[in-house]
Amino acid sequence: MSIKYRKDHIPKGTANNRRPGIAMQATTITIHNTGNQSSSAANERGWLTNPTNNRQASFHIAIDEREAVECIPLNENAWHAGDGSVVSSGNRTSIGIEICESGNYAQTLENAVDLVAKMLKERGWGVDRLKRHYDWSRKICPRLMYDGGSWTGWDLFKAAVIAKLDLTYNNKEDEAMEKANVIVNGKKIKDGVLINGETFVPLRAVGESIGAKISWNNQIKTATLDTQ
Structure with a gap:
């Protein structure tokens, strides 16, 4: 992964039980959007220990266009899935990753893909181990993917990520996803993926x-490719 990955763990005893210290052996990774268009990964970390924050919610990793914090x-639980505290809940079994919405969101997404792929590979997992916040509690999150x-x-x-x-990926919930070779002007570029025939x-x-020049407008959620 090309971006900086740093650890800045909030203290045990942080207000509202945000780091309860319950041991966790994760079985999945859960993806979120922050819901804040002006917050960076560092700011999201700071919010966890901000005295004005009265929420119990927490997460393992925040990532933006520059870094992951x-x-x-990752071997302790966090409160990010919205499905309670039973041992089989997302809160007790899943690593929560918050994808920031500020700045260059297209770059942030690329960084998140790199991070998640690395984490899956390290654990010997496939993309069947990826979850949305929605999968646990039906909250529309990650909202920018909906x-x-x-x-x-x-x-x-x-x-x-695939x-x-x-x-290649195939399970009961999704149609088969297969790697596809992509050639532009006679030159092979990064592989694509077939999803439902596309x-x-x-x-x-x-x-x-x-x-071409590629740009991202975060306000209107638009990627632009310009050859002029």
């Missing part, structure tokens, strides 16, 4: 292959 050890009743953004995120892992490929990979 580990706020709670659009008009469809989780297309979530499918694209998983596809990007491409990074160089794996080929998905990272926009940045296509843009860079033709010398």
Whole structure:
């Protein structure tokens, strides 16, 4: 992973039981959006110990366009899934990753793909171990991966992770996802993924292959590819 990964654990005893210190052997990774368009990973870490914060909610990692910050050890639980404290809950079995919405969101997503792929590979897991916040408590989160009743953004995120892992994926909940070779102007670029008969490929990979400028407008959630 090319971005900085640092540990800045909140203390045990932090207000509102945000770091209860309950041992956890994670079986999944849960993806969130922060819901805050002006907050960085460092700010999200700071919010966990901000005295004005009266929420019990917490998470393991926050990631933005520049860095990833580990706020709670990955072998302890955090309160991020919204499904209670029983031993089988997401709060007790899953590593929570908050994807920041500020700044260059396209770059932040790339960083998140890199981080998640690395974590899956280290654990010998596939993308079947990835969860949305929605999967635990039906909250529409990660909200920027949801659009008009469809989780297309979530499918694209998983596809990007698959491409990074160089794996194929198939389970009972999703149609088969297979790696697809992508060639632009006779040159092979980063692999795409087939989802339900359509080929998905990272926009940045296509843009860079033709010398285009890629930009992201976070306010209107729009990626632009410009060849002029």
